[in-house]
Amino acid sequence: MLADIFPTGYHATEMAGVKPGDQTVIYGAGPVGLMAALSATIRGAGKVMVVDRQPDRLRLAESIGAIAIDDSKVDPVQVVLDETMGLGADNGCECVGYQAHEPDGQEQASLTMNRLVASVRFTGSIGAVGVYVPQDPGGSDDLAKQGKIALDFGMLWFKGLHLGTGQAPVKKYNRQLRDLIAGGKAEPSFIVSHELPLEQAPEAYDHFDKRDDGWTKVVLHPAMAGAGA
Secondary structure (H helix, E strand, C coil): CCCCHHHHHHHHHHHHCCCCCCEEEEECCCHHHHHHHHHHHHCCCCEEEEEECCHHHHHHHHHCCCEEEECCCCCHHHHHHHHCCCCCEEEEEECCCCCCECCCCCECCCHHHHHHHHHEEEEEEEEECCCCCCCCCCCCCHHHHCCCCCCCHHHHHHCCCEEEECCCCHHHHHHHHHHHHHCCCCCHHHHCCEEEEHHHHHHHHHHHHCCCCCCCCEEEEHHHCCCCC
16 A cells, blocks of 8 residues: 555645645545545644545545535535535645546536636635546547546636646655654555455456455455465
């Protein structure tokens, strides 16, 4: 986890400028989104809200003290506004990427970015670590096929929002995150649902890719061959 998801989630909060007492919203409760929620907590956020629609992932967000928002049941932007006296979150993290989709399964690459623009208050900040690509041949529309999204830039500009994007510089963070784990201040393993032998990797990935309930993060052990779950 120190090689990828924990530093990436932390990078999202770094770009978003999360500081003690902040109200932070995170779109996406996959492994990176949950690490962003954990990182926001470590950085002292007073309120962390996590938007997703997978019950098992939302339960994990709640297990570390975050407010779970199921966007298949409610308007997540309105819930964020209600939680912040109508002002919006101080900052937010995008942890979904270009494959964002509506609850009905329709892909909409701009969905989470535009919801963040609407969710974060004036002069707030957004850290986007969800993957966006220069080309997406399987995109749902002509913009997506070109790696472009219909970003609500007018509102982003009007609100004076700051936006940071890009891959995480893992080596910038992993030593300090390692020491947080060693010191008992962070426990990223809370997202691990299964520990399996390497030979079960295809089956495990299939479950994870289908978002099957309870398959939140799998750790593979080459030495466990034949040992079962």
